[in-house]
Amino acid sequence: MPADRPPFEDLYREYLGRIYAYVRAQVGTSADAEDIAAQVFMNAYQAYERFEPRNTTPAAWLFRIARNATLDHFRAQGRRDRLRRTIEHQPSPEGDPASQAEERIQYRALLAHVAGLPERQRDAISLRHSGLQFDEVGKLMGCSEDAAKMLYHRAVRALKDAVRKAEA
């Protein structure tokens, strides 16, 4: 292992929470978020020998894997169907063991609004508030840093409107 590549466990311990939060903001349930986060780190673990820290930061590398895994998830299930099923059949919080166990999620309603945004807006907010710089957000989303900033600010305004509408 090259000297400048930290042990994988260090990355795992440092980023699991952030990756989980990023995924959780986009999918309907904590169970899905756990499945996707597990897939992300399984894939990263297998690929770690090929990770080249000189080319990218660990955060950008892991979030790229997470973003792809989340997109795969939506592609496989069909986002619209999945959301509808989530809304129609989501058990009450009391009846969902995963929700009960997920004690540290304090902004469920806010994240639900994030999940309801258009895909790119949702992605911009999730990546940015997961701690990535705008240039990293832009690279992951295939646009410039300025475009990422613009997209993000549009997304926050859209989120504000959604929150306000729900409160009205």
Added chain:
Amino acid sequence: MSEPEEELEIQALQRELDDAFATTRPRPPFEDELWLRMQSSRPATSRLRDAIAGFLQGIREVPAVPAAAVAALLVVVIGAGTVALSGLGRGGGGASTATQYNGSAPNQLTAGTFGRLPTPVFNSSSKSATAPNVTAGGQADLGAAQLTWTGKLDLTISSAPVFRYREPTTKDADQFASALGAVLRDRPSGFFGMYTATDYTLKVRRTVQSPPSSPAYFIFASATMPPVEAAGAGPQDLADIFLAQHSLSPQWRYTVSVDSTNDPVRVRYERQFDAPGYGTAYLVDPNGNRYGLEVDLSANRPVVVSGLLPTNLDQADYKIVTSEEAIRSALASSVAAPAASGAAVPAIQLNKAELVYVLVPAGDHSFYEPAFLFSGEYQMNGQTLTKRVLVPAVDPSQRNP
């Protein structure tokens, strides 16, 4: 809704998002469950190889280890590697364990452990890695100036520690308040919480992204707050007593300054960081002002206390720029000629420079990074003012652009 109101609403929403993403975590057992699953999915030979490689890396970081000791330790690492085959514990065995602990002794990690660092932003209008922040002590920013360097900056160090903390959570704030005996009353926007005790109100705030400001607590005394009684005690003694009574004495290195020119009297505990080979370096805000903890006293009564919320710090060494590079960066804001408007451009000699630390917020982890604070006095309208210029100290190769 007016534009400023809307902007405030958006800022509040952004803070909520920060908090939402920082506090949304999987159920606690998930982390270890998944790690064990990942370990068990790997071939045993590769786990043993990683254990040995991680251990050898640790040995390389210790200078002049006798060969016999290495041989003896290799025997140990083979044993450790065998243990790693069980899939339990830390398979890497390297030197970057991130166990945290409180107080003034941060956890030392290996060089560059935090990866590329975010670049300090000293001026909200500029994020350039080399753009310095130029401020005039006690006055508004004067902007353009002709700067020259006439001082001496002999650096004998080529690296300096960077400190990192995990963003405190609402739970941390609640525990802090609870330890003080304060009870949660509200969660106002921009704060983790507002708490009350018998004779004061406590507010606890997270890291502020812009302008960068450390997570902090604020104690506002109520009318029933009694004066601190101590015959013959000066302001610092009174502040020391109050802090000790409330278990708020700083757990970090500091010097004290007392400003008695006004009421209230301000007792400031200015935080310092240890920079091996250099000495101690003050924590400063984006204007170059030192900070840490402040007790404001009026008639021997503490009226406001504001301090850094305790956080656990990790530490790693990073390469820093040379003296020449730092000076060049500091002078980068200098203008060669009067401004186009024809206004006089002050010519200022910077003649002092010191290593300082600045907060660099970065989401759920933030950093205290070294920087250079250049300063020089000049006269304007009969007043003596101080010009300050802050430049990042961490080498650009170690920072995100």
